[in-house]
Amino acid sequence: xxxxxxxxxxxxxxxxxxxxxxxxxxxxxxxxxxxxxxxxxxxxxxxxxxxxxxxxxxxxxxxxxxxxxxxxxxxxxxxxxxxxxxxxxxxxxxxxxxxxxxxxxxxxxxxxxxxxxxxxxxxxxxxxxxxxxxxxxxxxxxxxxxxxxxxxxxxxxxxxxxxxxxxxxxxxxxxxxxxxxxxxxxxxxxxxxxxxxxxxxxxxxxxxxxxxxxxxxxxxxxxxxxxxxxxxxxxxxxxxxxxxxxxxxxxxxxxxxxxxxxxxxxxxxxxxxxxxxxxxxxxxxxxxxxxxxxxxxxxxxxxxxxxxxxxxxxxxxxxxxxxxxxx
Amino acid sequence: xxxxxxxxxxxxxxxxxxxxxxxxxxxxxxxxxxxxxxxxxxxxxxxxxxxxxxxxxxxxxxxxxxxxxxxxxxxxxxxxxxxxxxxxxxxxxxxxxxxxxxxxxxxxxxxxxxxxxxxxxxxxxxxxxxxxxxxxxxxxxxxxxxxxxxxxxxxxxxxxxxxxxxxxxxxxxxxxxxxxxxxxxxxxxxxxxxxxxxxxxxxxxxxxxxxxxxxxxxxxxxxxxxxxxxxxxxxxxxxxxxxxxxxxxxxxxxxxxxxxxxxxxxxxxxxxxxxxxxxxxxxxxxxxxxxxxxxxxxxxxxxxxxxxxxxxxxxxxxxxxxxxxxx
Numbered sequence: 001x002x003x004x005x006x007x008x009x010x011x012x013x014x015x016x017x018x019x020x021x022x023x024x025x026x027x028x029x030x031x032x033x034x035x036x037x038x039x040x041x042x043x044x045x046x047x048x049x050x051x052x053x054x055x056x057x058x059x060x061x062x063x064x065x066x067x068x069x070x071x072x073x074x075x076x077x078x079x080x081x082x083x084x085x086x087x088x089x090x091x092x093x094x095x096x097x098x099x100x101x102x103x104x105x106x107x108x109x110x111x112x113x114x115x116x117x118x119x120x121x122x123x124x125x126x127x128x129x130x131x132x133x134x135x136x137x138x139x140x141x142x143x144x145x146x147x148x149x150x151x152x153x154x155x156x157x158x159x160x161x162x163x164x165x166x167x168x169x170x171x172x173x174x175x176x177x178x179x180x181x182x183x184x185x186x187x188x189x190x191x192x193x194x195x196x197x198x199x200x201x202x203x204x205x206x207x208x209x210x211x212x213x214x215x216x217x218x219x220x221x222x223x224x225x226x227x228x229x230x231x232x233x234x235x236x237x238x239x240x241x242x243x244x245x246x247x248x249x250x251x252x253x254x255x256x257x258x259x260x261x262x263x264x265x266x267x268x269x270x271x272x273x274x275x276x277x278x279x280x281x282x283x284x285x286x287x288x289x290x291x292x293x294x295x296x297x298x299x300x301x302x303x304x305x306x307x308x309x310x311x312x313x314x315x316x317x318x319x320x321x322x323x324x325x326x327x
Numbered sequence: 328x329x330x331x332x333x334x335x336x337x338x339x340x341x342x343x344x345x346x347x348x349x350x351x352x353x354x355x356x357x358x359x360x361x362x363x364x365x366x367x368x369x370x371x372x373x374x375x376x377x378x379x380x381x382x383x384x385x386x387x388x389x390x391x392x393x394x395x396x397x398x399x400x401x402x403x404x405x406x407x408x409x410x411x412x413x414x415x416x417x418x419x420x421x422x423x424x425x426x427x428x429x430x431x432x433x434x435x436x437x438x439x440x441x442x443x444x445x446x447x448x449x450x451x452x453x454x455x456x457x458x459x460x461x462x463x464x465x466x467x468x469x470x471x472x473x474x475x476x477x478x479x480x481x482x483x484x485x486x487x488x489x490x491x492x493x494x495x496x497x498x499x500x501x502x503x504x505x506x507x508x509x510x511x512x513x514x515x516x517x518x519x520x521x522x523x524x525x526x527x528x529x530x531x532x533x534x535x536x537x538x539x540x541x542x543x544x545x546x547x548x549x550x551x552x553x554x555x556x557x558x559x560x561x562x563x564x565x566x567x568x569x570x571x572x573x574x575x576x577x578x579x580x581x582x583x584x585x586x587x588x589x590x591x592x593x594x595x596x597x598x599x600x601x602x603x604x605x606x607x608x609x610x611x612x613x614x615x616x617x618x619x620x621x622x623x624x625x626x627x628x629x630x631x632x633x634x635x636x637x638x639x640x641x642x643x644x645x646x647x648x649x650x651x652x653x654x
Contacts, residue, residue: 011428011451018429018436019446026447034447036415039466040367046447048417048462052454088363090375092419092460101338102345109345119346120353120361120373124338127379129455133419135375135462139366 027147030243032081032228033138035145045138045145047078053095053130061173061187064100066206068107071132074230076115077210077271079138081228083146083219085212086117088137095127104132115210143219151225151244151276153303158283158295160214160273163233164259167267169205172198172258197258204256208271213290218275221286226275232268234317238308240274247307250299250315265310266318276301354474357570359408359555360465362472372465372472374405380422380457388500388514391427393533395434398459401557403442403537404598406465408555410473410546412539413444415464422454431459442537470546478552478571478603480630485610485622487541487600490560491586494594496532499525499585524585531583535598540617545602548613553602559595561644565635567601574634577626577642592637593645603628 022028027035033047051071079086096104112119177187188202218226227240241248255264277283287294308315349355354362360374378398399416406413423431439446504514515529545553554567568575582591604610614621635642
């Protein structure tokens with residue numbers, strides 16, 4: 001069960017109490033994806049996430065195709081954060097007219113191809129606002145799923161890439177849309193087309209990348225706990241630390257080119273993976289074997305359960321809470 | 328892939344063309360649920376349906392708990408219409424405040440218990456309108472899934488119960504809400520509480536029943552094709568007949584007590600199952616063995632592919648299209 005800020009962590013706790021607990025060996029509400037048993041005894045991953053106009057996207061800044069991409073990619077990211085790979089997607093679209101639906105589906109089909117995640121069914125409905133809710137299935141191919149809750153004191157903390165690109169992308173798209181409001185066309189096509197940093201940041205916001213290969217490598221390298229950076233590093237690390245009953249002490253936060261320190265810490269929506277692991281050599285080997293750039297070491301898990309430090313300072317637990325329309 | 332009227336059948340066809348075709352032995356878009364292969368070789372059912380405020384429900388006529396029930400029940404019905412039983416549900420809720428969320432989840436938990444369909448994960452988001460999107464997994468326990476598309480000329484057509492109760496329930500709720508607008512409380516608690524037909528019809532609308540046991544019995548009795556009555560008998564039978572390449576000739580339409588003929592034919596949302604089967608004795612035996620009332624024989628499949636008759640008249644293909652807010 002993922003959440004979008006605004007008291008929703010408390011709501012999820014209430015929901016958890018309304019429903020029966022998961023049986024031994026399964027994980028239900030409270031991780032990036034659920035881990036359930038199939039009828040043939042195998043383990044299956046299940047996740048769902050909805051994207052909502054005005055909350056998760058603004059059609060003045062992105063194309064409907066980007067929304068379709070993102071709706072699938074954020075779900076694939078949930079599967080990746082369990083050390084799994086996606087299999088199937090179901091898509092519910094509310095409130096899209098014919099033209100928007102076609103563009104949405106084109107972006108969704110792009111992501112489906114990129115992540116080898118087949119769109120096998122869905123539902124269309126009219127409605128007063130645009131919502132794309134996706135549900136995905138996934139598999140760990142017989143390996144144990146990497147939960148949020150199994151990090152140990154002494155584990156090293158890694159992130160799969162520098163942070164802040166998505167938040168910086170939103171910033172530059174907004175700036176360009178405002179500065180060049182008199183020009184026609186979408187903001188990412190206005191102004192200088194030779195600005196590669198602008199293009200890269202805008203793309204990070206419009207078409208976030210789910211780190212499936214990195215999640216598989218982290219799992220192979222012995223990751224004890226993992227989560228994707230959807231809400232913001234401080235918030236997401238706090239989830240992992242709280243679920244695992246450990247503290248976290250960071251030495252560094254890798255900042256993406258063109259992003260600010262604030263965007264890297266609190267921007268969210270980067271969909272890089274943060275994970276804990278006990279054996280740095282095994283992690284390095286697993287990433288090398290998968291021909292991936294090595295993950296970035298950012299700190300360590302410590303026994304003091306409530307500790308959340310970045311250097312000598314408190315690690316800010318701010319992040320993505322209705323970035324488009326602050327609550 | 329199910330649909331809510333308003334040109335959406337055409338949209339689904341366009342979407343189908345955008346996406347790769349299902350591999351041999353799987354069924355993707357175009358049936359009540361998708362049939363896909365799991366990693367252990369077993370077959371799995373996947374379905375999704377969203378309910379939207381102002382389109383699928385009106386909170387002046389039903390409680391948020393009813394919305395939660397309905398959101399799960401309509402998905403369970405999609406699994407039932409394949410001859411399967413549900414296993415897991417994922418729930419995305421958009422735009423519900425804390426109080427509404429709690430009531431929604433209570434109704435959803437009721438349905439989860441009733442249908443033995445575990446809610447294993449979900450997503451909460453703020454938003455400008457209330458949407459509950461549910462996705463479910465299901466299984467046929469090794470039996471072949473009953474598609475829409477395998478009915479044969481000569482097959483007998485059955486429905487699992489009389490029709491029109493949901494549409495009649497909406498009508499009486501509206502009437503009571505209007506006539507007793509000065510009274511406090513929800514419409515189903517106003518006026519005479521001894522009116523059992525009102526109560527039954529209102530319940531049929533507020534808490535529709537998915538026919539899981541009936542779907543399993545139909546499958547065991549050799550059903551060749553099956554669909555749930557969600558849009559209206561005429562529309563849903565047309566889907567089955569078109570997918571199967573047969574015509575349909577009905578002798579009768581069973582009308583629920585308190586419903587009109589029009590409501591039985593076009594009301595939709597009854598979630599009774601309509602199925603075709605070649606051997607009436609096998610059907611009768613399967614329903615008797617499951618201790619279910621026998622299904623109602625309504626007609627026959629015929630070789631003339633375009634024929635849609637009710638007695639000597641055309642079978643009206645009208646039905647549920649944005650009943651609350653006509654498009």
